[in-house]
Amino acid sequence: xxxxxxxxxxxxxxxxxxxxxxxxxxxxxWYHGAGNPEESAVLDQIVEExxxxxxxxxxxxQSFPAGAYNDTVIAGALAGNLPDIIDVDGPVMPSWAWAGxxxxxxxxxxxxxxxxxxxxxxWKDDIYSVGLxxxxxxxxxxxxxxxxxxIRIPTLAEPWTRDELDAAxxxxxxxxxxxxxxxxxxAWSADEWYPYAFAPFLQSFGGDLIxxxxxxxxxxVLNGDAGIEFGEWWQSLFDRELVPGTSQDPADRDSGLIxxxxxxxxxxxxxxxxxxxxxxxxxxxxxxxxxxxxPKIGAASWQFAVSASSDHPEGANQFIEFMLQDRxxxxxxxxxxxxxxxxSAAAESELYAEGAPMAVFYDLSKEQALLRPVTPGYPVMAKxxxxxxxxxxxxxxxxxxxxxxxxxxxxxxxxxxxxxx
Amino acid sequence: xxxxxxxxHGLRLAVRYLVLVLVAVIFIxxxxxxxVSSLKPDQQLLSDTGSLRAFxxxxxxxxxxxxxxxxxxxxxxxxxxxxxxxxLTVLICLLVCSLAAFAxxxxxxxxxxxVLSIILATLIVPFETIAIPLLLLVSKLPWIxxxxxxxxxxxxxxxxxxxxxxxxxxxxxxxQYFKDLPRELIxxxxxxxxxxxxxxxxxxxxxxxxxxxxxxxxxxxxxxxxYLWPLIVVQDEAYRPVxxxxxxxxxxxxxxxxIMAYLSLITIPVLAFYLVLQRAFIASIASxxxxx
Numbered sequence: 001x002x003x004x005x006x007x008x009x010x011x012x013x014x015x016x017x018x019x020x021x022x023x024x025x026x027x028x029x030w031y032h033g034a035g036n037p038e039e040s041a042v043l044d045q046i047v048e049e050x051x052x053x054x055x056x057x058x059x060x061x062q063s064f065p066a067g068a069y070n071d072t073v074i075a076g077a078l079a080g081n082l083p084d085i086i087d088v089d090g091p092v093m094p095s096w097a098w099a100g101x102x103x104x105x106x107x108x109x110x111x112x113x114x115x116x117x118x119x120x121x122x123w124k125d126d127i128y129s130v131g132l133x134x135x136x137x138x139x140x141x142x143x144x145x146x147x148x149x150x151i152r153i154p155t156l157a158e159p160w161t162r163d164e165l166d167a168a169x170x171x172x173x174x175x176x177x178x179x180x181x182x183x184x185x186x187a188w189s190a191d192e193w194y195p196y197a198f199a200p201f202l203q204s205f206g207g208d209l210i211x212x213x214x215x216x217x218x219x220x221v222l223n224g225d226a227g228i229e230f231g232e233w234w235q236s237l238f239d240r241e242l243v244p245g246t247s248q249d250p251a252d253r254d255s256g257l258i259x260x261x262x263x264x265x266x267x268x269x270x271x272x273x274x275x276x277x278x279x280x281x282x283x284x285x286x287x288x289x290x291x292x293x294x295p296k297i298g299a300a301s302w303q304f305a306v307s308a309s310s311d312h313p314e315g316a317n318q319f320i321e322f323m324l325q326d327r328x329x330x331x332x333x334x335x336x337x338x339x340x341x342x343x344s345a346a347a348e349s350e351l352y353a354e355g356a357p358m359a360v361f362y363d364l365s366k367e368q369a370l371l372r373p374v375t376p377g378y379p380v381m382a383k384x385x386x387x388x389x390x391x392x393x394x395x396x397x398x399x400x401x402x403x404x405x406x407x408x409x410x411x412x413x414x415x416x417x418x419x420x421x
Numbered sequence: 422x423x424x425x426x427x428x429x430h431g432l433r434l435a436v437r438y439l440v441l442v443l444v445a446v447i448f449i450x451x452x453x454x455x456x457v458s459s460l461k462p463d464q465q466l467l468s469d470t471g472s473l474r475a476f477x478x479x480x481x482x483x484x485x486x487x488x489x490x491x492x493x494x495x496x497x498x499x500x501x502x503x504x505x506x507x508x509l510t511v512l513i514c515l516l517v518c519s520l521a522a523f524a525x526x527x528x529x530x531x532x533x534x535x536v537l538s539i540i541l542a543t544l545i546v547p548f549e550t551i552a553i554p555l556l557l558l559v560s561k562l563p564w565i566x567x568x569x570x571x572x573x574x575x576x577x578x579x580x581x582x583x584x585x586x587x588x589x590x591x592x593x594x595x596x597q598y599f600k601d602l603p604r605e606l607i608x609x610x611x612x613x614x615x616x617x618x619x620x621x622x623x624x625x626x627x628x629x630x631x632x633x634x635x636x637x638x639x640x641x642x643x644x645x646x647x648y649l650w651p652l653i654v655v656q657d658e659a660y661r662p663v664x665x666x667x668x669x670x671x672x673x674x675x676x677x678x679x680i681m682a683y684l685s686l687i688t689i690p691v692l693a694f695y696l697v698l699q700r701a702f703i704a705s706i707a708s709x710x711x712x713x
Binding site (some may be wrong): 030034035036062063064065066067068072075076077078080081250251252255259268270271274355413 | 435463465467468470492493494553556557561573649652653654656657658665666668669670671672673674677700
């Protein structure tokens with residue numbers, strides 16, 4: 001009996017000791033991918049492999065739908081309820097760093113030296129976030145359409161000039177074959193699309209949302225000569241009926257190009273697969289036009305960060321470093337059609353390898369991408385700029401509208417004591 | 422003369438029915454569009470929107486959007502959560518608000534007019550203005566659970582229910598209704614020796630069917646459509662309601678057919694609830710003049 005008791009006690013104690021010895025500390029993670037089974041499957045696989053690869057940490061993911069994610073994180077921060085790891089949309093990163101939601105990453109710099117610069121979230125000399133992928137915008141059209149209207153096919157080295165773009169749009173309009181020559185995506189007025197997709201036009205004209213040397217003043221930059229010139233050109237697109245206006249049917253935005261309502265569409269890599277499927281070899285993804293100061297497209301997609309309140313930043317950093325491997329970039333790219341953050345991962349991916357139908361998007365990200373203003377004030381200025389663009393498109397006075405927008409941005413910066421700049 | 426009068430009557434009736442049918446069509450068309458669209462593939466759904474085909478189950482129809490909706494999100498869980506939270510909140514709210522209104526109308530106590538005014542004044546305060554302070558409060562509130570005293574209500578059902586257990590509009594509805602009840606009934610009950618609780622339970626509430634139905638429907642709609650509050654207090658998917666769940670379907674390439682399927686599914690509890698209570702709801706509107 002005593003022997004049995006001793007054996008039982010020894011076994012029980014051994015089991016308890018063993019369980020403690022192998023217990024992993026739980027790391028919580030919030031992610032924006034709920035409702036996207038393919039994306040979630042990749043993340044689940046990464047987490048599973050990470051948890052199995054070492055004995056210190058165990059990551060548990062809580063996914064949120066993207067449309068609700070930012071509000072949830074802000075609420076979580078207010079309630080002191082943030083997890084260890086979060087993902088953050090690139091342009092929002094400085095705002096969350098300034099607000100104290102996230103802390104600088106402590107990862108091996110060697111792991112990100114080959115990354116696209118825009119996939120790395122730097123603010124005030126610190127790296128706060130890193131993305132496994134990028135997104136890019138292109139002019140989506142058909143080779144047959146351009147050839148029919150005798151329009152030059154632009155290249156990265158020689159993109160369209162403003163005159164060439166205008167002439168192409170006018171020529172297509174003259175043909176009367178399409179409802180509009182170009183779809184800019186004006187139906188996507190409620191989210192980040194306007195500042196992401198259209199601010200690069202302003203920047204190519206030589207203007208910007210803010211003076212990037214100080215990040216303290218929009219006046220004179222947004223509403224300077226280049227800004228006014230951009231605004232007048234922007235308004236003329238609608239006046240000349242070259243593009244659908246703010247009342248565009250969202251259904252047309254989704255399918256107008258494929259249905260033959262538009263000759264061209266300014267759209268992102270996420271929509272490119274549909275165009276490839278519809279047009280096959282005829283599809284073209286063209287670079288942004290050069291309005292005088294170089295062709296530009298927006299940059300920075302979702303990236304991963306460590307929350308400032310994490311009790312286990314070393315584990316969180318270790319997990320993020322684990323995620324940065326090429327194979328996970330390839331997995332996300334294949335599942336989500338996103339652009340891998342490194343050339344080596346792009347070369348292995350199904351869509352962006354050399355010769356693949358969407359390979360040009362990696363080059364666009366590499367050659368034309370310009371980060372949205374890297375300042376905590378960006379989310380506010382993006383909303384102000386979005387409204388200004390919509391107002392100008394609807395016929396508002398260009399100079400007055402841009403003056404008012406610049407004043408509003410400056411007032412917000414002043415109200416927030418310069419946002420730490 | 423009689424013939425002319427009968428003709429006029431018939432004409433008036435025809436016009437009245439025509440107007441009613443038109444109004445019914447206007448109200449029912451969005452529902453028809455939703456259900457019909459949920460049966461179509463995205464490409465067809467979008468191309469049909471410009472014509473009457475949008476309201477007809479024609480073309481390549483099927484149930485694949487429903488299958489995909491269930492694959493994209495735990496629809497059953499979200500519906501259960503919403504029905505559970507909404508149902509319980511409605512029950513608690515009807516009890517609390519009817520008791521409060523009873524006290525305001527039938528009990529004599531100093532300051533009741535002032536207190537009622539303050540409660541009614543809360544109607545003009547938008548929820549968005551108190552959402553953050555309320556979030557900070559509930560994130561620290563204690564609760565006695567199975568493991569003793571816990572702090573913080575986030576990620577629970579109770580955080581979605583208790584802050585909504587009473588509201589000014591529902592109290593107002595009950596107050597207005599109770600005021601119209603014959604005072605003689607209450608006085609006679611008091612003379613007979615009934616306690617206030619007995620009067621509430623056995624005299625007032627049995628007469629309060631219409632206002633109960635109205636308040637229940639209005640509260641049900643508010644609770645079932647909750648978005649901001651559960652968004653900020655519930656991070657755990659296990660407690661998410663249907664409206665937050667709707668966001669699962671807005672991806673970079675929006676699947677409109679799946680959205681319509683999801684909307685069709687989550688509309689069923691609302692329609693069922695309304696159909697059950699509609700007679701009492703209409704009777705209440707007719708008797709109190711309160712519009713839903």
